[in-house]
Amino acid sequence: MIKNVILCGGSGTRLWPLSRKLMPKQFLQLFDNKTKSLFQKTIERNSIVCNEFIIITNEEQYFLSLDQIEELSENSKFKIQNPKFLLEETAKNTAAAIAFAAFESNEDDILFITPSDHLIKNEEKYVEAVNKAKNFAKEGYLVTFGIKPTTPHTGYGYIESRIEDLGLRDKVLDVIKFHEKPDLETAQKYLKQNTTHYPLSTTYYLWNSGMFMFKAGVYLEELRKHSPEVYEETLKSYEKRRIINDNQIRLKDMQNIPDISIDYAVMENSKNIKVILCEFEWNDVGSFDSLIEEIESIESIEIDSENNFYYGNKKVIATIGLKDFIVIDTKDALLIAKKTQTQKVKEIVNQLKTQHSHLKNNPKSKIHNPILNSQLVVHRPWGTYETLIEDEGYKVKKIIVRPGKRLSLQKHFHRNEHWVVVCGTAEVQVGENKFLLKENESTYIKMGEIHRLANPGKIPLVVIEVQVGEYTGEDDIIRIEDDYERTH
Amino acid sequence: MIKNVILCGGSGTRLWPLSRKLMPKQFLQLFDNKTKSLFQKTIERNSIVCNEFIIITNEEQYFLSLDQIEELSENSKFKIQNPKFLLEETAKNTAAAIAFAAFESNEDDILFITPSDHLIKNEEKYVEAVNKAKNFAKEGYLVTFGIKPTTPHTGYGYIESRIEDLGLRDKVLDVIKFHEKPDLETAQKYLKQNTTHYPLSTTYYLWNSGMFMFKAGVYLEELRKHSPEVYEETLKSYEKRRIINDNQIRLKDMQNIPDISIDYAVMENSKNIKVILCEFEWNDVGSFDSLIEEIESIESIEIDSENNFYYGNKKVIATIGLKDFIVIDTKDALLIAKKTQTQKVKEIVNQLKTQHSHLKNNPKSKIHNPILNSQLVVHRPWGTYETLIEDEGYKVKKIIVRPGKRLSLQKHFHRNEHWVVVCGTAEVQVGENKFLLKENESTYIKMGEIHRLANPGKIPLVVIEVQVGEYTGEDDIIRIEDDYERTH
Helix, strand or coil: CCCEEEEEECCCCCCCCCCCCCCCCCCCCECCCCCCCCCHHHHHHHHHHHCCEEEEEEEHHHHHHHHHHHHHHHHCCCCCCCCCEECCCCCCHHHHHHHHHHHHHCCCCEEEECCCCCEEEEEHHHHHHHHHHHHHHEEECEEEEEEEECCCCCCEEEEEECCCCCCCCCEEEEEEECCCCHHHHHHHHHHHHHHHHCCCCEEEEEEEEEEEEHHHHHHHHHHHHHHHHHHHHHHHHHCCEEEEEEEEEEECHHHHHHHHCCHHHCCCCCEEEEEEEEECCCCCCCCCHHCCCCCCCCCCECCCCEEEECCCCCCCEECCCEEEEEEECCCCCCEECCCCHHHHHHHHHHHHHHHHCCCCCCHHHHHHCHHHHHCEHHHHEEEEEEEEECCCEEEEEEEECCCCCCEEEECCCCCCEEEEEECEEEEEEECCEEEECCCCCCEEEECCCCEEEEECCCCEEEEEEEECCCCCCCCCCEEEEECCCCCC | EEEEEEECCCCCCCCCCEEECCCCHHHHCCCCCCCCCCHHHEEEEEEEHCCEEEEEEEHHHHHHHHHHHHHHHHHHCCCCCCCCCEEECCCCCHHHHHHHHCCCCCCEEEEEEEEEECCCCHHHHHHHHHHHHHHHHHCCCEEEEEEECCCCCCCCEEEEEEEECCCCCCCCEEEEEEECCCHHHHHHHHHHHHHHHHHCCCEEEEEEEEEEEHHHHHHHHHHHHHHHHHHHHHHHHHHHHHEEEECCCEEECCCCCCCCCCHHHHHHHHEEEEEECCCCEEECCCCHHHHHHCCCCCCEEEEEEEEEEEECCCEEEEEECECEEEEECCCCCEEEECCCCCCCCCCCHHHHHHHHHHHHCCCCCCCHHHHCCCCCCCEEEEEEEEEEEEEEEEEEEEEEEEECCCCCEEECCCCCEEEEECCCEEEECCCCCCEEEECCCCCEECCCCCCCECCCCCCCCEEEEEEECCCCCCCCCEECCCCCCCCC
16 A cells, blocks of 8 residues: 655745745645645545555645645545644755655555645556556665656756666666756757657656655665765654644754755665656646646736736736736736746745845734735635735724634734624624624624634634724734644 | 816726726826826816816716815815806717806806816916917907927827917917827828928917817807807707706706717817917826826836836736836726737727626626726715625625715615724614714614714714625615715
């Protein structure tokens, strides 16, 4: 049996403003008619070949992951049972993340390492590749997955491989060398090598997909051999882990772990590697240019305009004389980018970070500059909230509480709150009082009063909250008790 | 003394999405650091030379005009006393509008006709031109104002004029011929004629500014002579006018009046015309290209981008590889237009009209397609409202009631309303009850109950209204009593 280790981090910069720090691209529900995220599609796909799941992420994305898994279980034939979460206190790249998963497994467990933010089509060929890899992983190899290149892409690493034993082990190759992202000329050379000589040639270049398969013990052995510091520091940190429950483990003291990828730490040095030549369609969705190959533009009104892609929400978008552009309109940010240049979004994010740091000492900056962190809909363990308007002296929010969930028991020093239930039924605690609030009913929480909002029902609870007070910042909150052990 | 006749109509198409049918460009407060509109600046400017005002507009824009005059009186040294409003039931172009103003005046009254949507700089030269015009208007001439052209503009009409009596009457010319908007070649020819030979030449081309001055009686006489049908039909309609009070006259039965401009109806045919050569700066703000000469772009994050203009509201705008574009971002519509092509905005509005007509039979279209009519902030006689969110079963609005104003006494059949006062003090009537509601207080209006919201105070009242009900359309309203005589 195979255990799927899902790497689920990400800084949310490459698809900004759709992706944010707290909403990296794997969680964006852009696919299958906006019903599914790459994370959900990854789980669906891997459910066919794996029966256990370890998800490596961080505390901030834990609830979002859990939400999406729950949603998937409700709506899909693919169910995963009790996924185990390893929550890193800080991101230290793939060598360490995979080591944690290996420490958490038996040494003979076969680990299938996959990113959570790639798109793969053609399931049959995927299953075929995974099964082939499994045989070699069992034999003690580190197995990588190489994608048959279709273009001289300069955004991917390449695996130079050798076809050693073509008759017997078709599509399983030996690795000669890992190459970093090449320039265009080099990439073209790689492709030429493939097309001119294959299958006669013995050398073949493949895209490095970032997927791996091996026994847990084999990986740790190779890591200790080639990157002993990563091994030692990861082990130290693992030993200090805090076990919240069977399925939730918080990793601590990670500051000394080297920030290094599995490619550098292990793959480039090991002699014990095989690569599977994969023929399924694969897209790393690493920029808007690759995203728009997979999703449909919304409608727009175009005058003398052509070959544009539009993403928006209800707003009318109209253009005059615009050609070959990508327009991404969200509630708090608008991006207009020339096609083929969308990788420069990183530079925008960097500029925003610089501006943001200037504003850091201004307490209001946290409120008015969520641009880097999250979209206006903010995910919480109990559901979501969205700020509808914020002005001097007041703020209006739409709060959605999922069935069976509740917010923390809390109080505020600077604001009063008016709640109007517009959908579902709320259970409200104010001071010692507990009562139900139905649709079209309202209540009032006075400044300083201890209160709690819960959804005891079976459908989502929607509350419009009107806050009135001199200061309505998110940090004016004292949590007395919390189902999710949050202190802030 | 001079009476200023302000033409204040407009379809709101040329600066869409900033301008809308209910918010034409003269009311957009884009100038003087976003504090003033072209309408307000027109009144300020003309207050120097005029002591009476007739404003010709329609019922829909009446309250907006009144609001902006009131605001101007509060904040400016320029005050206008009791402007008279002529409210047309339908727009029938300038020949008729000016005739109404003339019928409403004594025959010897000197009328100064000005659009309300042009920008003029250099007040001294403006006053000089107006005074010069006055002398000729007194003598019985139809006086027009010609602007000294600075570019071969193809968006303006031109006045071909003759310098007859240069020594005595400097800068007052005889009109030879009115020319419609020329092509570029012709416009260049006009400018060449001006620059090559002036002041030796006796022929000179000027931009037609759309401003006029004459005695009321002289205009009506010339109109009767050259366009008798316009004269007769306008007179018939005028005689059926409804006088609401001294300052508000509603014009009825306008359907038979020919839709024709003063230029075609009178000026091109009269022999009795002088043109003032004006040297003040003048901009008709007829497209985004001319608007952006006058207002500043907001800040944006630009990568490989240059020479763009951005208009938006709080949202972060970022561009990659965008050059020579105008980006106009409003809450419900986004326009991205190549500079020099912004006049094609008309085509977008036409497409929207077509789409809109398809949706006409759907009652929800009124709610979801305000794109052509108004921005999300809707002006009412008593203040404004803005829809913050609208979803199945509920709607949230921010309502601002101006001091001393009140909404109609009303009821709804399909919705309940929760009101939370977040600023100021409200006087609320529910059924027979009347009570005050202060900041941070709330009340509930049950479906079917007669109610009224008023602001008895001295500062604006801000109320967050949460509507809950199966149908929350604006047309679910029965008005029992209204300060503004509205029936719908």
